[in-house]
Amino acid sequence: MTRKLIKSVINIENKEHEFIGEVSLLEQETWGKNDTLKIIGKEISRIDAVDKISGTASYTSDINLPGQLYGKFLRSPYPSAKILKIDLSKANALKGVKHILTYENTAKYKWYYETSFLLDPIVRYEGDEVAFVAAESEEIAEEALKLISIEYAKLPFVVDTEKASTEKNIKVHNWGNIVEPSEYKRGNIETGFADADFTIEDEFRTSVVLHNPTEPHCSVVNWDNDELVIYDSTQAVYQIRELAANALGIEQEKVRVIKKYMGGGFGSKLDLGKYTIAAAIVSRELKKPVKVVMDRKEQNLCVGNRPDSIQKFKVGIKKEGLLTALQLNSMGTVGAFPEGAGLSWPAKTMYKCPNLLVNEKSILTNAGAARAFRAPGHVQGIFGLESLMDECAAKLNMNPLEFRLKNYTEVDPVSNQPYTSKKLKEAYKKAADLIGWEDWKAAGSSKSVNRIGLGMASQIWWGGGGPPAHANIKLDKKGNITIYSGTQDLGTGTYTFIAMVASEVLQIPIERFNVVIGDTKLCPYAPVSGGSMTAPSVSPAVRDAAERLKEKLMDTAAILFDEEKNSIKYSNGFCVNSDGSKKVSLSEIAGHLNEQDLLIKGSRNENPKGYAINTFGAQFAKVEVDTLTGKVTVLKISASYDIGRVLNKLTLDNQIRGGIIMGLGYALMEERIIDENFGKVLTTNLHTYKIPTMMDIPEIVIEIASDYDPMISNTGVKGVGEPAIIPTAAAIANAVNNALGVRIKSLPITPDKVLIALYVSK
Amino acid sequence: MTINFRLNGNDTSVELAVNKRVVDLLREDLQLTGTKEGCSIGECGACTIIVNSKAVNSCMLLAQQLEGCDVITVEGLSDGEKLHKLQENFLKYGGIQCGFCTPGMLMSAYALFLENPKPTVDDIKTAIEGNLCRCTGYKPIIEAISASANS
Numbered sequence: 001m002t003r004k005l006i007k008s009v010i011n012i013e014n015k016e017h018e019f020i021g022e023v024s025l026l027e028q029e030t031w032g033k034n035d036t037l038k039i040i041g042k043e044i045s046r047i048d049a050v051d052k053i054s055g056t057a058s059y060t061s062d063i064n065l066p067g068q069l070y071g072k073f074l075r076s077p078y079p080s081a082k083i084l085k086i087d088l089s090k091a092n093a094l095k096g097v098k099h100i101l102t103y104e105n106t107a108k109y110k111w112y113y114e115t116s117f118l119l120d121p122i123v124r125y126e127g128d129e130v131a132f133v134a135a136e137s138e139e140i141a142e143e144a145l146k147l148i149s150i151e152y153a154k155l156p157f158v159v160d161t162e163k164a165s166t167e168k169n170i171k172v173h174n175w176g177n178i179v180e181p182s183e184y185k186r187g188n189i190e191t192g193f194a195d196a197d198f199t200i201e202d203e204f205r206t207s208v209v210l211h212n213p214t215e216p217h218c219s220v221v222n223w224d225n226d227e228l229v230i231y232d233s234t235q236a237v238y239q240i241r242e243l244a245a246n247a248l249g250i251e252q253e254k255v256r257v258i259k260k261y262m263g264g265g266f267g268s269k270l271d272l273g274k275y276t277i278a279a280a281i282v283s284r285e286l287k288k289p290v291k292v293v294m295d296r297k298e299q300n301l302c303v304g305n306r307p308d309s310i311q312k313f314k315v316g317i318k319k320e321g322l323l324t325a326l327q328l329n330s331m332g333t334v335g336a337f338p339e340g341a342g343l344s345w346p347a348k349t350m351y352k353c354p355n356l357l358v359n360e361k362s363i364l365t366n367a368g369a370a371r372a373f374r375a376p377g378h379v380q381g382i383f384g385l386e387s388l389m390d391e392c393a394a395k396l397n398m399n400p401l402e403f404r405l406k407n408y409t410e411v412d413p414v415s416n417q418p419y420t421s422k423k424l425k426e427a428y429k430k431a432a433d434l435i436g437w438e439d440w441k442a443a444g445s446s447k448s449v450n451r452i453g454l455g456m457a458s459q460i461w462w463g464g465g466g467p468p469a470h471a472n473i474k475l476d477k478k479g480n481i482t483i484y485s486g487t488q489d490l491g492t493g494t495y496t497f498i499a500m501v502a503s504e505v506l507q508i509p510i511e512r513f514n515v516v517i518g519d520t521k522l523c524p525y526a527p528v529s530g531g532s533m534t535a536p537s538v539s540p541a542v543r544d545a546a547e548r549l550k551e552k553l554m555d556t557a558a559i560l561f562d563e564e565k566n567s568i569k570y571s572n573g574f575c576v577n578s579d580g581s582k583k584v585s586l587s588e589i590a591g592h593l594n595e596q597d598l599l600i601k602g603s604r605n606e607n608p609k610g611y612a613i614n615t616f617g618a619q620f621a622k623v624e625v626d627t628l629t630g631k632v633t634v635l636k637i638s639a640s641y642d643i644g645r646v647l648n649k650l651t652l653d654n655q656i657r658g659g660i661i662m663g664l665g666y667a668l669m670e671e672r673i674i675d676e677n678f679g680k681v682l683t684t685n686l687h688t689y690k691i692p693t694m695m696d697i698p699e700i701v702i703e704i705a706s707d708y709d710p711m712i713s714n715t716g717v718k719g720v721g722e723p724a725i726i727p728t729a730a731a732i733a734n735a736v737n738n739a740l741g742v743r744i745k746s747l748p749i750t751p752d753k754v755l756i757a758l759y760v761s762k
Numbered sequence: 763m764t765i766n767f768r769l770n771g772n773d774t775s776v777e778l779a780v781n782k783r784v785v786d787l788l789r790e791d792l793q794l795t796g797t798k799e800g801c802s803i804g805e806c807g808a809c810t811i812i813v814n815s816k817a818v819n820s821c822m823l824l825a826q827q828l829e830g831c832d833v834i835t836v837e838g839l840s841d842g843e844k845l846h847k848l849q850e851n852f853l854k855y856g857g858i859q860c861g862f863c864t865p866g867m868l869m870s871a872y873a874l875f876l877e878n879p880k881p882t883v884d885d886i887k888t889a890i891e892g893n894l895c896r897c898t899g900y901k902p903i904i905e906a907i908s909a910s911a912n913s
Contacts, residue, residue, distance in 0.1 A: 045856065048861075050853070055839075212896060213896055214862040216800065263800075264862065493859075654856050654902060656899075658899045692900075693892075693900075694886075694900045694904065695888075
């Protein structure tokens, strides 16, 4: 037996998920350090790059099927209303309009964890779906939206998080405005505060931010007889297959989800879109393909966001710098439907603190629903926690890094389990050296107009991945090798690392491998691309498949040479017999096989039991603040991480830099703003919702502190996508405080906040 | 109406509706989907093409305005199989991640070179600022353009 079925629990995007699936039992030792390897860890250009630079790469929005219709949603202009009357007569009379769905003529497809429907007579946020038009062109569909007449009864609404949390009269749903309050206790918080020499109370806030991937959300949907084919810009082909099948009440086997290339997701493309199901309903009825592409305004209203946060801390510390107690009360808005705004995992797990009390609330408001956004919870939580840790260090006149090292933990404080690997101390040292941390001075040392500051922050995340994750490798009679896995490439480099891992094992150039991913019909199951789990889950499955293929090739060579298998050597795509007199290439072996192709399944192993698997890292920031204008310029960020093994240095650096720049946006400029008088979002385009441009980027230096994780898998890889963004805003905020001697406690740190803080502090 | 223009070096004549945008003409009528649409209102730069040696957002231009113009899209950048040096350097420096902003980045950079064959890093940043990328952190894109300028 080289496989078995197991049950495993994996944390994905801040939620625990249970999986039952097959794992590989082959004992493949983790590779040695990358300098002993031929291709892994090198800077390798993406194998899909030529497609992307020549304009031939096919994204979902580029797919057009013969005879397709175009779908568009009519969306509520009000944050809260009841639909009284729908008049479709004018819209239906428009030439080219083929079908219009409203709640009156559509079955009640349950949505948002059964708190609403695909089309609901009650609309709960500006942008909520009211009707779906399918027409012969996008222009006709848009024109038809204007001709639909809806009579609404406007209802009272609430868009402010704090107000919604105490509001008695205005309820987003009739059951209230608070979702799943949760409590976590460790030790005894009272004793902890009694033991402290000092206590500090503080409050930190963050804003709602929007994913804004460059490619809008889109689907092209078609029924091929009784099979539903969905081309979707998604991070999760298998999950979309399951959710779409459940939504439509059909078998998963009747749904095929395909995604070749996509223009980013950042968590916003993990969920099934209403547009996909509306398109499927119309497509089934009219027997025509339906294409739906969202516009940028819809992107900014309706496909998720990172919840805001109000984080109230009380912390107890000893004179020598040890944390004795930490209390956190937090809330954040998840918009109009149940989601989670929890952010306490950093507080629970970053430091050794014996006594903890955490209370968290997710608040409903009349705004677009939240969705996982690159390290959900941790980005907000680390900002609060790491701002607080700097305040603690300042109280003790201690260097912020020294304070953190005093509270360093070698075991996971929640489970008390050791880590499979933790190289955070090494990461601190590398990132500190790269920024010039020896120049750090206490906050407010500079009195000049332009003030320089240094700050730092730590990072923790999951990112160990896990089973089930599979990869099939196929060798055809001509010697072509194709690898299939039901994973997906968000642009992170999945195609490339799959070819690299197989190339390392089979010792042949990566050009020899054809990689097919993102297709539920062709590829075996692999997990969603969220939770930084793609590379740590899929790379071991690919290695397993390639190792099994190598074994099979050697078996075949032994038969061809008429020798014992253990005398056969494999080298650079050839099998050689014991005395070196006979040599056969992989392609020749394939040609000898009396099977059409050789198809071998590889699987990820089980994670080690009794260990916590986490990624760690630190970022240090150097900023300049103009005290006349309040403008913060980030001059430099240094970053160092324990993310296990580096698969591809080129794509790794891209991922980390991209995360840092997104974190910089979060720190200094990104913010969804809602007009409280009308409940309407003011930041629905990229002019009003600012994301960093080329002019905003600092110098970034990156050094990885880890060689590989020795325990988790045959590749020793942990994920990096989310760790990259987690500490950036906190490091920048701490650097701004260091420059000014005044702390800005809410994100984004815009010039007005800086000027007000300076004025108040005078 | 019918318009005549040069597209990637070829004389092109198309029949079109007066309200058709250039991005739709390219992506739908001519199936040149290399040009991407990210925002539809000229803010993201994904749809950048070159019209008479200038970088323009093709979502902000009516197709009829192309009459008599010389148009280059990302599909016209390489010389057959031979990649343009910009493309080669985007490959080499990793100036690509999800790739959705890449065609627009390439076209803005190409237009910059037409105007200024030896741009400084500041020139590059100024020229490409209107092209938004959410993945790479921009650095490898600047490096790739810089390297192309110096070759």
